[in-house]
Amino acid sequence: MDDSSLKDLPPLASRLKQGHNHSTSYQLSNNSHLISSLLHERGPSSHAMYQPDVNHRVTEEVYFNEHTVDETGKRQIPMMQSFVSRQESCMFTFGNPISYIHYQAHKVADASVLSPCLKIRTHLPMAIKHSKSRDGSGRFVGRGVLSGLKAGFCSLSAFMKLISLFGFKLGSAHTVTSNDNADYPDIARIEHWHSFLSSFDEKLLDWTTKEKFIAFLDAYPSLGYKYDESLSLRQNINVLSYWIRARCPVRAAIPDGQHRGQVLTYGLVGNFEITSHAPLREFGVDEWGGVPGQGKLLSLFGSVPSGVIC
Amino acid sequence: MVLYHLGLFVNSQLCSLGAISGEKQWQSSQLWDGVQTKVIEPRIKCMLGNDDDVIRYFSMCKTYSKKLTANQQNNIPPTLHGAMSLIAGSLEDQCEHLTGTTALEIFSSLPNPVSSFKKDDVELKWAPLTFWNYFMVHNTVSDPPLQFVYNAEVIRSIFFELMENDDHSTHRDRIQAYRGDSKPEDKWNDFVSKIGKPFISLNYLAPNRRRAGKGNYDYMSLRLAWVMVALHASIFDYVRFANVARLFKPPDPTSLQVRPSPTYRQLSKIFTGFGWLEHCVWDVHRSIVPVVHSKIDFEHFIIRCLHTEKDDTEANKLLKQSMQRDQFNYDFSGWLPVASESQRMSKAWALGQDASFSKGLDTSSLRDRMKCLAVSLLFFDIVETLLRHGPDAQVADPVDGVKDNLAPCRKCIR
Numbered sequence: 001m002d003d004s005s006l007k008d009l010p011p012l013a014s015r016l017k018q019g020h021n022h023s024t025s026y027q028l029s030n031n032s033h034l035i036s037s038l039l040h041e042r043g044p045s046s047h048a049m050y051q052p053d054v055n056h057r058v059t060e061e062v063y064f065n066e067h068t069v070d071e072t073g074k075r076q077i078p079m080m081q082s083f084v085s086r087q088e089s090c091m092f093t094f095g096n097p098i099s100y101i102h103y104q105a106h107k108v109a110d111a112s113v114l115s116p117c118l119k120i121r122t123h124l125p126m127a128i129k130h131s132k133s134r135d136g137s138g139r140f141v142g143r144g145v146l147s148g149l150k151a152g153f154c155s156l157s158a159f160m161k162l163i164s165l166f167g168f169k170l171g172s173a174h175t176v177t178s179n180d181n182a183d184y185p186d187i188a189r190i191e192h193w194h195s196f197l198s199s200f201d202e203k204l205l206d207w208t209t210k211e212k213f214i215a216f217l218d219a220y221p222s223l224g225y226k227y228d229e230s231l232s233l234r235q236n237i238n239v240l241s242y243w244i245r246a247r248c249p250v251r252a253a254i255p256d257g258q259h260r261g262q263v264l265t266y267g268l269v270g271n272f273e274i275t276s277h278a279p280l281r282e283f284g285v286d287e288w289g290g291v292p293g294q295g296k297l298l299s300l301f302g303s304v305p306s307g308v309i310c
Numbered sequence: 311m312v313l314y315h316l317g318l319f320v321n322s323q324l325c326s327l328g329a330i331s332g333e334k335q336w337q338s339s340q341l342w343d344g345v346q347t348k349v350i351e352p353r354i355k356c357m358l359g360n361d362d363d364v365i366r367y368f369s370m371c372k373t374y375s376k377k378l379t380a381n382q383q384n385n386i387p388p389t390l391h392g393a394m395s396l397i398a399g400s401l402e403d404q405c406e407h408l409t410g411t412t413a414l415e416i417f418s419s420l421p422n423p424v425s426s427f428k429k430d431d432v433e434l435k436w437a438p439l440t441f442w443n444y445f446m447v448h449n450t451v452s453d454p455p456l457q458f459v460y461n462a463e464v465i466r467s468i469f470f471e472l473m474e475n476d477d478h479s480t481h482r483d484r485i486q487a488y489r490g491d492s493k494p495e496d497k498w499n500d501f502v503s504k505i506g507k508p509f510i511s512l513n514y515l516a517p518n519r520r521r522a523g524k525g526n527y528d529y530m531s532l533r534l535a536w537v538m539v540a541l542h543a544s545i546f547d548y549v550r551f552a553n554v555a556r557l558f559k560p561p562d563p564t565s566l567q568v569r570p571s572p573t574y575r576q577l578s579k580i581f582t583g584f585g586w587l588e589h590c591v592w593d594v595h596r597s598i599v600p601v602v603h604s605k606i607d608f609e610h611f612i613i614r615c616l617h618t619e620k621d622d623t624e625a626n627k628l629l630k631q632s633m634q635r636d637q638f639n640y641d642f643s644g645w646l647p648v649a650s651e652s653q654r655m656s657k658a659w660a661l662g663q664d665a666s667f668s669k670g671l672d673t674s675s676l677r678d679r680m681k682c683l684a685v686s687l688l689f690f691d692i693v694e695t696l697l698r699h700g701p702d703a704q705v706a707d708p709v710d711g712v713k714d715n716l717a718p719c720r721k722c723i724r
Binding site: 028029032054082193207 | 335336337338339340341342344345346347348349350351352353354355356357358359361363364365367368369370371372373374375376378399403
């Protein structure tokens, strides 16, 4: 893309920075989670969501649908009920924001030899097709691991590749000026992310109808994605997520709020149907919902295709 | 199976009664509400391309996640499912970090067989058990292979460290089946002091009520004993322990999104109740284990006979009688009488041999290892079969003098 057609990213807003003992963070309250949801690594031909091992909590999908009781005895409504409800008392992220980190996916010949911390894998065990399954059922239940990718820091060049898809570039005003800048050479910082995620017009981050989604695509022509009339709205959003990830190696992961993040992402791209009374079907990680009739999960455990990364 | 379908039926009826357009629900969901998000960055000095820095960075993210969850008092629920998930997650985390490998492939071929292990010479690390490091290691005749012992100790230490953490005391009480009638610490300490040696042996047996009554397992509840069986089985394949945790959650994930069905919730409690699982998993395992043992004994005996005995011995006559090729029956129920006879014969036969051979037969390391492997994997297989196909509608009749935990199931089936 011609660099001259790109606009400067809005200036960094360092005053929003919140410090903790071991981490620094920026909080946002907008619809930018939609952009991060598009960046979640998912199987190249499946719905399963992958990320590095950054979240300590492993509970199963029952969490989405069941009432829970915390240690104080307070009853919590199911996460899905909260998600589809508009009641203020049931706000989905009430009090606890969802935390994101962004990383870069690198191609490797064989991820099985890597440290587990570098592997990109499903957060929860899942059922995937496996020709050598022990019980002959053709299924294997366990964590899926992407065999051809590993996680690393998000470089500035990868970050620039991402923002260029949305018509932005880094200007001279985007040098991080904090004292610890020297500790992160050539790595995209949260100031960059904050600036990027705050730059979206909120009106454009409403994809509830086909027209609104097309308006978003029209506003960012550098994405190069054309709405496919033969697909549904959610299938188009799903294909856009693969489209973006095929053009830049930046990915999103969730250290805290993983389950809510999964509900958001799966809800956004049509991994499950949202209805008032229909049962929530088993997470169809072995099905491809992007383009009808283009096949099931082809990959096998240990040999999942690495996806397309330029 | 009836209950399983009943749950689906209830769900499907509710679906047809109250379906609302999914598109409208999607449009009015909180996807579009301005979700609060946070972008975080651990404070760490790091270099682009340095994998060690990346690992440190992600570990800090994980720590951050843990602290945040604790601050929100949103810890893993103190349910049995929560407790078992906690153990499964910890096993997966720590074993995998130790090994860099995943699940067991016991008969996978390795390029370089290991002929022997010497504990003093070889620095043992966690490793999957394979044909070579499990069957082909001859440290002593009767001892378990060193790799097995090491893995068992790792599994045991992970479990004890987790349970002795104050944050997990409620989970521990759940697993212990502690009901507040005595000091849980005393019971736990008693258990810790007694479980060590049996656990790392190859013939760690599933306790049952009869043995518990005789005092062999009176230092732990049946529930805790079964958790230990599952942990013992996970020495072979810790990844499959997660499936045991899944037993304690509703078997059908198609529960409702907006309005949970009280009927389904009630059924779910039955499915995940310990009485039901006792019937569907533990009893089944207890019933099959003797058959598996007998089969292995019998096969072992056959091998010995074929190698050492002449054709005209009593043993071989029976053997040939049992093994008429065109009539040979692999029906499991047929093994028990044959195996019991073969056991009797093999002992008598062994006594007639010299001491070294007798020792080799009586304490066959191959046989013990085979039994341990078979019993462990059988346990996981039963669990996974139940998870996949649902429970059998056949419920055992109540026994006089024993609390009838299956009464709700029987009522539902009626």
